[in-house]
Amino acid sequence: MNTSAPARVLIHGASGRMGRALLRLAAERGDLVVVAAVSARGAALAEAGAVPVLPASRLAEVPAFDVAVDFSLPEAFDPLLALCRERGAALVSGTTGLSGGQYSALDAAAARIAVLWAPNFSLGVAVLTELVRQAAAALPGWDADIVEAHHIHKKDAPSGTALHLGAAVEAGRGRAPHYASLRTGDIVGEHTVQLAGPGERLELVHRATNRDIFARGALEAALRMAGRGPGRVGLGALLLGGSAR
Numbered sequence: 001m002n003t004s005a006p007a008r009v010l011i012h013g014a015s016g017r018m019g020r021a022l023l024r025l026a027a028e029r030g031d032l033v034v035v036a037a038v039s040a041r042g043a044a045l046a047e048a049g050a051v052p053v054l055p056a057s058r059l060a061e062v063p064a065f066d067v068a069v070d071f072s073l074p075e076a077f078d079p080l081l082a083l084c085r086e087r088g089a090a091l092v093s094g095t096t097g098l099s100g101g102q103y104s105a106l107d108a109a110a111a112r113i114a115v116l117w118a119p120n121f122s123l124g125v126a127v128l129t130e131l132v133r134q135a136a137a138a139l140p141g142w143d144a145d146i147v148e149a150h151h152i153h154k155k156d157a158p159s160g161t162a163l164h165l166g167a168a169v170e171a172g173r174g175r176a177p178h179y180a181s182l183r184t185g186d187i188v189g190e191h192t193v194q195l196a197g198p199g200e201r202l203e204l205v206h207r208a209t210n211r212d213i214f215a216r217g218a219l220e221a222a223l224r225m226a227g228r229g230p231g232r233v234g235l236g237a238l239l240l241g242g243s244a245r
C-alpha cells in the first residue's frame, strides 16, 4: 500500500482548454491534489472544486505546492518560473511558443529545481519522434515537410510539436524540414511528417482527437517530478524510461 502524501499541485492556465482538462482529471486521482489554480483574470470554475482560481496578479499568494503544471501562454511563463525557483518547487510545462531566452531560463532554473518542458505530452508523439528520426536518417536525400493543423484559437505556429519533430528530422538527416500550418475549426492537433523522393512519398501521421491525452501525460509527469532534486528532465526518460528529451 502506498502511504505517501499526495503531491501538491499548482495548475497554471487553469481556465484554458488544457487547464480545465487538468483540473477535471486531477480530481479523479488520489496520488495528487490540486492546492492552487491560476489564470490571467481569475475565474469561477466548477472543475476547480473548492480551490479558488486566482488572477495572475495574485500569483505570489498561492499556498505551498510541490509541482506546478503550466499550460498557459509565453507571456505568463516568466513569473511562474520565478515562483517555482523561489519556492523550490518542480515545474512541468507544456506551454509552446516560448522565446529562446525563456528556454535558456529553463535550463538555468534546472540548477535549482526539477524542470520538465515538453511540446507534446502524448505517448504517440513520443514514439513518433523516434520513428521520424530513423526515417529521416534512412532517406537523407529526400524532401522533408511537416504539416500541422490545429483549432482556430491556437496562437503559435508552427506548433511546438512540429518544431520538435523538425528537430528529429534534422537529427536524422542533417537538414531542417519545411513547415506548413493550418488553423481551422476545433482540430485538437494533427501532425504529418512527409518524406518525398522520386516516384514515392512516405507519411508519418499523428492525430490527437482528445486533449485529455496531454493532460494525463502532464499529470503523470507531475507526480514523478514532485519532490525530485534539481535538473532538466526529458519526457521520454520520465514516462518511457528512454533517453529521449
Ligand SMILES: NC(=O)C1=CN([C@@H]2O[C@H](COP(=O)(O)OP(=O)(O)OC[C@H]3O[C@@H](n4cnc5c(N)ncnc54)[C@H](OP(=O)(O)O)[C@@H]3O)[C@@H](O)[C@H]2O)C=CC1
Pocket (backbone or CB within 6 Å): 012, 013, 014, 015, 016, 017, 018, 019, 038, 039, 040, 041, 042, 056, 071, 072, 073, 074, 075, 076, 093, 094, 095, 096, 097, 118, 119, 120, 121, 122, 156, 160, 211, 214
Ligand atoms: N505540450 C502539450 O502537450 C500541449 C501544449 N499545449 C499548449 O498549452 C498552452 C495552453 O493551451 P490552451 O489550454 O489551448 O490555451 P487557452 O487559451 O485555452 O488557455 C490559456 C490559459 O492561460 C491563462 N493565461 C493567459 N495569460 C496568463 C497570465 N499572464 N498568467 C496566468 N495565466 C494566464 C488563461 O487565463 P484567462 O482564461 O484568464 O485568459 C488561460 O487559463 C498553449 O501554449 C498550447 O500550445 C496545448 C495542448 C497540449
Ligand SMILES: O=C(O)C1=N[C@H](C(=O)O)C[C@H](O)C1
Pocket (backbone or CB within 6 Å): 096, 119, 120, 150, 154, 158, 159, 160, 161, 162, 188, 189, 190
Ligand atoms: O495548442 C494546442 O492545442 C496544442 N499545442 C501543442 C503544440 O503546439 O504542439 C500540442 C498539441 O498539438 C496541441
